[in-house]
Amino acid sequence: MDFEELRKTIEKELKEIKNSKELRDFSKKYLGKKGEIRKIFEEIKDLTLEEKKVIGQEINSFIKDIDVKVEELGKVLKEDFSQEKIDINVPPKSIEIGHLHPITQVRREIENIFQLMGFSVVEGPEVEDTWHNFDSLNIPEGHPARDALSLGKTFYLRKNLVLRSHTSPAQTRYMKKMGAPLRIVIPGRVYRYERTDASHETNFYQIEGLMLDENISVANLKGVLERFLQEFFKKKVEIRLRPSYFPFTEPSFEIDMSCTVCSGEGCPACKKTGWVEILGAGMVHPNVIENGGLDSEKWKGFAFGMSIDRLTMMKYKINDIRWFHSGNLKFLKQF
Amino acid sequence: MIVSYSWLNSFFKKPLPQPEKLAEVLTMHSFEVESVERLKNDWIFNVDVLPDRAGDSLSHIGIARECAAVLNLKMIYSESKIKQFGEKNKYKLNIEIKDKNCKRYSARIISNVVVGPSPKWVQDKLNNCGINSINNIVDATNYVMLELGQPLHAFDYDKIGGHKITIRHAKPNENIMLLSGNECVLDKKVMVIADDKKALAIAGIKGGKDAEVDLETKIIVIESANFDSKTIGQTARRLNLRTDASARFENHLDPNLTEKALDKVCSLINDWAKGEVSPEIIDVYPEKVKPIKIKLDLSLFNKVLGINIPLNDIVSILNRLEIKVVSKNNTNILLEIPTFRQDLVIPENIIEEIGRINGYDKIPSQLPCSFLSPAERNNELFLINKIRDIFKELNYSEVYNYSFVSEKEVKGLKAEPINNPVSSFFKYLRPSLIPQITNNINENLKFFNQVKIFEIGKVFVPEDKKIQEKIIIGGGVSLMDLAKLKGELLCLLNNLGIKASFKGLELKINGDKAGQIILMKNMICFEIEFNLLMKNKKEDREYEKISYHPEAIRDISGLINEEIDIEDIKDEIKTKELVKSVEVFDVYKGNSIAKELKSISMHIIFQSEERTLDSEIIDKTLKEIIKSLTEKFNWQERK
Numbered sequence A: 001m002d003f004e005e006l007r008k009t010i011e012k013e014l015k016e017i018k019n020s021k022e023l024r025d026f027s028k029k030y031l032g033k034k035g036e037i038r039k040i041f042e043e044i045k046d047l048t049l050e051e052k053k054v055i056g057q058e059i060n061s062f063i064k065d066i067d068v069k070v071e072e073l074g075k076v077l078k079e080d081f082s083q084e085k086i087d088i089n090v091p092p093k094s095i096e097i098g099h100l101h102p103i104t105q106v107r108r109e110i111e112n113i114f115q116l117m118g119f120s121v122v123e124g125p126e127v128e129d130t131w132h133n134f135d136s137l138n139i140p141e142g143h144p145a146r147d148a149l150s151l152g153k154t155f156y157l158r159k160n161l162v163l164r165s166h167t168s169p170a171q172t173r174y175m176k177k178m179g180a181p182l183r184i185v186i187p188g189r190v191y192r193y194e195r196t197d198a199s200h201e202t203n204f205y206q207i208e209g210l211m212l213d214e215n216i217s218v219a220n221l222k223g224v225l226e227r228f229l230q231e232f233f234k235k236k237v238e239i240r241l242r243p244s245y246f247p248f249t250e251p252s253f254e255i256d257m258s259c260t261v262c263s264g265e266g267c268p269a270c271k272k273t274g275w276v277e278i279l280g281a282g283m284v285h286p287n288v289i290e291n292g293g294l295d296s297e298k299w300k301g302f303a304f305g306m307s308i309d310r311l312t313m314m315k316y317k318i319n320d321i322r323w324f325h326s327g328n329l330k331f332l333k334q335f
Numbered sequence B: 001m002i003v004s005y006s007w008l009n010s011f012f013k014k015p016l017p018q019p020e021k022l023a024e025v026l027t028m029h030s031f032e033v034e035s036v037e038r039l040k041n042d043w044i045f046n047v048d049v050l051p052d053r054a055g056d057s058l059s060h061i062g063i064a065r066e067c068a069a070v071l072n073l074k075m076i077y078s079e080s081k082i083k084q085f086g087e088k089n090k091y092k093l094n095i096e097i098k099d100k101n102c103k104r105y106s107a108r109i110i111s112n113v114v115v116g117p118s119p120k121w122v123q124d125k126l127n128n129c130g131i132n133s134i135n136n137i138v139d140a141t142n143y144v145m146l147e148l149g150q151p152l153h154a155f156d157y158d159k160i161g162g163h164k165i166t167i168r169h170a171k172p173n174e175n176i177m178l179l180s181g182n183e184c185v186l187d188k189k190v191m192v193i194a195d196d197k198k199a200l201a202i203a204g205i206k207g208g209k210d211a212e213v214d215l216e217t218k219i220i221v222i223e224s225a226n227f228d229s230k231t232i233g234q235t236a237r238r239l240n241l242r243t244d245a246s247a248r249f250e251n252h253l254d255p256n257l258t259e260k261a262l263d264k265v266c267s268l269i270n271d272w273a274k275g276e277v278s279p280e281i282i283d284v285y286p287e288k289v290k291p292i293k294i295k296l297d298l299s300l301f302n303k304v305l306g307i308n309i310p311l312n313d314i315v316s317i318l319n320r321l322e323i324k325v326v327s328k329n330n331t332n333i334l335l336e337i338p339t340f341r342q343d344l345v346i347p348e349n350i351i352e353e354i355g356r357i358n359g360y361d362k363i364p365s366q367l368p369c370s371f372l373s374p375a376e377r378n379n380e381l382f383l384i385n386k387i388r389d390i391f392k393e394l395n396y397s398e399v400y401n402y403s404f405v406s407e408k409e410v411k412g413l414k415a416e417p418i419n420n421p422v423s424s425f426f427k428y429l430r431p432s433l434i435p436q437i438t439n440n441i442n443e444n445l446k447f448f449n450q451v452k453i454f455e456i457g458k459v460f461v462p463e464d465k466k467i468q469e470k471i472i473i474g475g476g477v478s479l480m481d482l483a484k485l486k487g488e489l490l491c492l493l494n495n496l497g498i499k500a501s502f503k504g505l506e507l508k509i510n511g512d513k514a515g516q517i518i519l520m521k522n523m524i525c526f527e528i529e530f531n532l533l534m535k536n537k538k539e540d541r542e543y544e545k546i547s548y549h550p551e552a553i554r555d556i557s558g559l560i561n562e563e564i565d566i567e568d569i570k571d572e573i574k575t576k577e578l579v580k581s582v583e584v585f586d587v588y589k590g591n592s593i594a595k596e597l598k599s600i601s602m603h604i605i606f607q608s609e610e611r612t613l614d615s616e617i618i619d620k621t622l623k624e625i626i627k628s629l630t631e632k633f634n635w636q637e638r639k
Helices: A003-016 A020-031 A036-046 A049-077 A102-116 A144-153 A170-178 A218-233 A286-291 A308-316 A321-325 B005-009 B019-029 B051-057 B060-071 B120-128 B136-148 B229-238 B244-249 B255-273 B299-305 B311-320 B347-358 B379-393 B434-444 B482-495 B530-536 B566-574 B615-633
Strands: A127-129 A161-163 A182-191 A203-213 A239-246 A249-258 A275-284 A300-307 B002-004 B032-039 B042-048 B094-097 B102-113 B152-156 B164-169 B175-177 B183-185 B191-194 B199-202 B220-227 B274-277 B282-284 B293-297 B324-328 B332-336 B452-462 B467-477 B501-503 B506-509 B512-519 B524-529 B552-561 B579-588 B597-606
Touching: A003 A020, A003 A036, A003 A049, A020 A036, A020 A049, A036 A049, A102 A182, A102 A203, A102 A218, A102 A308, A102 B379, A144 B229, A170 A182, A170 A203, A170 A286, A203 A218, A203 A308, A203 A321, A218 A239, A218 A249, A218 A275, A218 A300, A218 B299, A239 A275, A239 B019, A239 B051, A249 A300, A249 B347, A275 A286, A300 A308, A308 A321, B002 B005, B002 B060, B002 B120, B005 B019, B005 B042, B005 B060, B019 B032, B019 B042, B019 B060, B051 B060, B051 B244, B060 B136, B060 B311, B094 B102, B094 B282, B102 B164, B102 B255, B120 B136, B136 B152, B136 B244, B136 B255, B152 B199, B152 B255, B164 B220, B175 B199, B191 B229, B220 B229, B220 B255, B229 B244, B255 B274, B293 B299, B293 B347, B299 B347, B311 B324, B311 B347, B379 B452, B379 B467, B379 B482, B379 B530, B434 B452, B434 B467, B434 B524, B467 B530, B482 B501, B482 B512, B482 B524, B501 B566, B506 B530, B512 B530, B524 B530, B552 B615, B566 B579, B566 B597, B566 B615, B597 B615
Parallel strands: B094 B164
Antiparallel strands: A127 A161, A182 A203, A203 A300, A239 A249, A249 A275, A275 A300, B002 B042, B032 B042, B102 B220, B102 B274, B102 B282, B152 B220, B164 B191, B175 B183, B191 B199, B293 B332, B324 B332, B452 B467, B467 B524, B501 B506, B506 B512, B512 B524, B552 B597, B579 B597
């Protein structure tokens, strides 16, 4: 085709464009890589160098001109979909946002519930001295519980330093720092020397709770924990206390919660008992209160500790604790 | 502890509740019963006796006492009747305690015994409880241990050199051949039972071969002793020898139990192996343990438990627990604790006893009444959570990695070693997050085209006197777009109210280095110190007036030395009046310009809050800008 002829056709068609679809069709027909205008270059390849230079410049400036016009027209027609047929069955594009670690999410949820009940969230060091990790909690050298924890369960560092084997050492730290009355939760990473399997890890997460006041009883411990579990599982939950032993509480309890899967009817999740062991708790031992620099005659209170990993696993029905430190995005992007 | 239901029943006139029911009662009031199984004509309970109660409850009588207390039942204590006594003082035996960790040593001699198998019912009963039958003498000692909780040991009298028993520290490297056939080398910390020459047994843990009772044995010595719990526990763990005896001794066994156990075992041997029991008991008991007294404020029960238990009920429970009420008035109660309950020392112990026997289910659930003080915000956690959220908005996913790394991952940094690592992969406390982030990215690139991850965690920096814990924000992206990553990090900081900039790959806040970008072959990683963000964050923002006057934009391009930081150029321009912002839209280095130079192009946006700017004033400002850039940075304007 002759260039002049093409120029006239193009200008004519451009004037007749009424909507964005026609504009797209027009652009595709003339301007694209395989558009009509490019074809002209094919046709002039037999001309002399001088002729090519002249006509080439002419074509290029024409293309530029049309490009500008198409762009301007595009702006005008942009929002006008009225003449267009939109494919309403168009498949959605997948859009990505980031993901927070499930432990982060569950930890926040737990912290929020306790904060609403007036418990401040504080954190303790992960590298602890043996006094805070053991002695301050009424676990002196030679105590069977100390040997049980320290021989083969605790990671040792230089001198008298260990990686904390529970969040409890922060109890006396904050008694000394904040005094009483005291209402705190202490979440954080703890360490145990374990052979890892689906339910055991060397690095895991606990949250410790501590409330000291002049009139705090076992009934209050029950009230606070029952309320917490109900808020967390968003269900009516019953709890029961069983006798237990921890050197740093007296009396000590193992606390069971009515199974949230079967509501206490009995199912595989609760081994048909209707109850699930959920945390350990007790009334703070007077020696611990004294070790925290407070008067154990005046101040009484409760403490409890539970595994954040376990609550997370229950919440999302995760069957292997090792996923948490896997760094595997196939797992992490599910949350 | 394995407990036989029929054995328990032998302590009561009235039958106990059905096995399942009894298990439930024990679980809720005493110890968790982990399983209940039918075995021949009996039921076998696996009872998880709590550690502080091992001294009194690792026995059938102990569990029976619990049943009696919880169910309010009367127990029958049968008297042990010895039928055949021998001649008085016929056999000489000298006992000397040289190690004061032996609190009591009682013994009795039985002569003319006929060693042989035990009666069938005894063998069955022991088997049901997980103990192998050996012969009628050893079986009798085990039987009494299971019934009363007192470990006993039988020696062959004729094998005791010099007929002298000494309880002493082992000599360095002293050897003993144990009953199990293993040889054991001892040290000075181990307490042994010895004759005039050699160790015959490791005290409270295991007997030796040298004075073993065999089929030829005619005269036996039964040892019923009490040892310091701490010593036995530590020795048992150190030698890795945990036995039925050590489990009982390491938890405060009652020293007053030895006599009763001796009577019982002698009567059994009398029955099963004939023999004549020496009328006298050889008993070395340097310091008799007497019952202690605990004084208790009565209001404490209600105060701690949060429930009103009538005084009558409290007294009834105390009686059932064999705790004697010495005196009481309206406010106080004075109690005498039987010596078999060595775990009861402070008032709180008594409160626990009352609480659990009365039933924890009776305690109501009651939210505390306390002053309505709101929780204090933890600013550090608040900031960490904000950072996490911003990363999430920037399409980063959060990972958690272990605090432990291998030698390879330490990569020459100073790292704190763990004395007892679980494996060589977990030998050090991590000094940096980067190696783990790098692994995470590489692993995930096997399944994902693009990876963007972050972690907020602690690193551990060894110092002379301590190990410093530092919170670090680490992360990485697989997309090799440095400008984008820098932009994202500045976006993060800007959202925290922090003014920051990059000097090459270093992140700077107020001139301090706050972080570092690390360029790698197939990814870009970063580490930022949380402390500096904490120090510089600003939560208060001030509204910036929005001008109604139009913006004017001018572009400038120029050449500067490639070493010059573009941020410095921007800062300089921003000092001029009317300049609202500066955007760099092109940086170029290449053939067309001298090697040591780079070309920059910028939009400068001018705006006034008071008036519309005319081109005259803009051009004037622009000239000033170029002039100062030329003076300060040797800027060569490109036209």
